[in-house]
Amino acid sequence: MLAYRTPADAPKWKRRALYSPLARIVIFALLAAAILFLMSLGVAALGLDQKSAPVMARRISYFLRQLVPFLGAYLFLVYVIEKRRPVEIAWRKVIPDGAIGLAAGLLFISSVVAVLWLVGSYVVTGTNPEVEWVRPLLLAGLGTAIAEEIVFRGVLFRITEEGLGTWPAVLVSALFFGGVHIMNPGATVWSSVAIAIEAGALLGLAYHVTRSLPLVMGIHMAWNFSQGTLFGIPVSGNGEKGFLVSTRPGPDWLSGGSFGAEASVVAVLISVIASAALIAYARRHGTIFVRGKQSAPIMETVPS
Structure with a gap:
């Protein structure tokens, strides 16, 4: 049972640029990398990447950098590109x-x-x-x-x-x-x-x-x-x-x-x-x- 199939009436450019397997993987990777980059800038600006920062704050910031970019990019892929509910999660x-x-x-x-x-x-x-x-x-x-x-x-x-x-x-x-x-x-x-x-x-x-x-x-x-x-x-x-x-x-x-x-x-x-x-x-x-x-x-x- 698959989660997604390209709409039959989708124009050719959407099939290639948005709906093809390679396109969706690339979209996810680029978006996750962009979110991770922006979060890393924010962590650095707040000084949470320094050893002098509180231990728990550093750990939470690291955890959020594991969670937010990948989950955020995945939800964008599912809701915006694939236009479906993420039933698998x-x-x-x-x-x-x-x-x-x-x-x-x-x-x-x-x-x-x-x-x-x-x-x-x-x-x-x-x-x-x-x-x-x-x-x-x-x-x-x-x-x-x-x-x-x-x-x-x-x-x-x-x-x-x-x-x-x-x-x-x-x-x-x-x-x-x-x-x-x-x-x-x-x-x-x-x-x-x-x-x-x-x-x-x-x-x-x-x-x-x-x-x-x-x-x-x-x-x-x-x-x-x-x-x-x-x-x-x-x-x-x-x-x-x-x-x-x-x-x-x-x-x-x-x-x-x-x-x-x-x-x-x-x-x-x-x-x-x-x-x-x-x-x-x-x-x-x-x-x-x-x-x-x-x-x-x-x-x-x-x-x-």
């Missing part, structure tokens, strides 16, 4: 779907850590009662989840699927998601491939079968927060001091090395199993869209 979905996503994300990373513990590649050596909870929950958890899921699932996956079909959308969004993480500390070609399979393909498929951004945001948030702040494992190369103090002995292909558990073959295998289950579900319910072979149903829209 409807308020009524935020709490129930978000809660399901949080549970699924916690289950996923806990399963990875459990297997690593069983094979001796995750060893708890103590606890850290003074661990900070608010910053990683707000920034690495909620802020990152909202921004990245809007970009990679709400825009890149959704619009590519509408234009090219489900399988190209999974491939494109996975490649881009893995590619942007090659810049992270401790990243390797393998870690980018691993995260493309895990967060790229798996979350793309999760969005495909649920059509819910709050759900995939919840998965992403719980994944990042529990991996770093609870289990004390680096999150995509970014080291976190977690409540559990641990070591991860063994080869990097098993432990994930300095990049974290996402680069572990265990995480890849579990994500492949989960992705296979989602594909089986999609096939069983006939939701996979192959361009040229079928006409996919459209989600609830607002007439243009």
